Amino acid sequence: MLTRQRLKELLIAELMLDLKATDIGDDTPLFGPAGVGLDSVDALQLVVMLEKHYGFKMADQEQARQVLQSVDSIVQAVEGAKAVA
Amino acid sequence: MPRNILITGANGTLGLAIAEFFLSYEPDAIVHLGVRERRERAASLVERSEGRAKLVTLEITDPDAWKAAIEQIGSLDVLVNNAGFHDDVLLANMKADQWSRVLEGNLGSVFHGCQAALAVMMRQRGGRIVNIASLSAIHPPAGQTNYAAAKAGVVGLTKSLAKEAARMGITVNAVLPGYIEGGLPPEWSEEHLKALKMQLPMRRFARPAEVAAAVFFLASPEASYITGTALPIDGGMI
Numbered sequence: 001m002l003t004r005q006r007l008k009e010l011l012i013a014e015l016m017l018d019l020k021a022t023d024i025g026d027d028t029p030l031f032g033p034a035g036v037g038l039d040s041v042d043a044l045q046l047v048v049m050l051e052k053h054y055g056f057k058m059a060d061q062e063q064a065r066q067v068l069q070s071v072d073s074i075v076q077a078v079e080g081a082k083a084v085a
Numbered sequence: 086m087p088r089n090i091l092i093t094g095a096n097g098t099l100g101l102a103i104a105e106f107f108l109s110y111e112p113d114a115i116v117h118l119g120v121r122e123r124r125e126r127a128a129s130l131v132e133r134s135e136g137r138a139k140l141v142t143l144e145i146t147d148p149d150a151w152k153a154a155i156e157q158i159g160s161l162d163v164l165v166n167n168a169g170f171h172d173d174v175l176l177a178n179m180k181a182d183q184w185s186r187v188l189e190g191n192l193g194s195v196f197h198g199c200q201a202a203l204a205v206m207m208r209q210r211g212g213r214i215v216n217i218a219s220l221s222a223i224h225p226p227a228g229q230t231n232y233a234a235a236k237a238g239v240v241g242l243t244k245s246l247a248k249e250a251a252r253m254g255i256t257v258n259a260v261l262p263g264y265i266e267g268g269l270p271p272e273w274s275e276e277h278l279k280a281l282k283m284q285l286p287m288r289r290f291a292r293p294a295e296v297a298a299a300v301f302f303l304a305s306p307e308a309s310y311i312t313g314t315a316l317p318i319d320g321g322m323i
Binding site: 014015016041042044045048052 | 210
């Protein structure tokens with residue numbers, strides 16, 4: 001199961017962020033200067049990470065853009081996909 | 086864990102030298118020799134390698150062939166994009182297909198190879214890509230507008246991809262060899278070769294192992310903070 005805490009730990013470890021989990025709000029935008037500040041390379045790594053660790057595949061870039069907005073949106077998408085499967 | 090090394094153009098002088106360097110200096114590595122129809126020299130190396138070298142049929146401009154080759158290997162730790170070819174002619178006389186074939190064969194192939202390798206290396210969170218460009222990328226003679234453009238493109242691709250892949254533990258570098266013994270056009274006369282050598286600071290061409298050594302280093306775990314470089318191997322020529 002993907003929890004918000006676990007996702008934040010993965011983000012910090014895999015994207016090499018110099019942050020603590022408590023620095024990342026559940027609904028803080030992940031991308032852009034007003035948020036955590038991730039970029040397109042991070043997005044690519046997130047896609048690979050979610051597929052590798054949780055078997056969650058995104059159909060296209062548009063879906064990725066919707067899913068990867070925040071910790072909340074990622075957890076909801078991954079857990080939601082498991083509930084449907 | 087033994088590393089899987091894939092070298093394209095592995096039937097040629099430089100490809101074989103790179104393969105032999107890995108076999109000599111990385112005792113655990115499995116070296117996969119990417120070849121097409123011409124494969125006699127690579128097959129001979131496989132026979133001598135006691136199971137540590139294997140042939141992989143690979144059409145370098147076909148993305149499906151790349152995917153199949155890497156699936157056949159299983160995992161990929163090092164990709165050496167070495168395959169390439171010349172078709173030298175003055176631009177004024179160059180036919181359109183001489184331009185496009187050289188671009189696709191020397192640059193398009195590197196795009197396809199890097200993309201296929203990246204898909205595996207991203208999941209592994211590590212890898213090494215070494216692209217064999219050419220001194221012609223930065224110091225070309227006349228008659229090589231197609232080849233020089235392609236190899237300059239390889240350098241640009243290398244530098245940009247290095248930035249994309251850096252955070253994933255994947256380094257991407259290029260080497261730019263000058264003239265290499267055994268790798269020069271067979272139609273060049275002895276007189277032409279002698280005159281060429283006299284112009285070089287070392288008055289000799291590179292030995293293939295001297296280029297292979299640089300590739301081996303850039304592909305090594307020890308080169309983990311070197312990425313996006315374009316390393317001339319030219320004996321001081323430029």
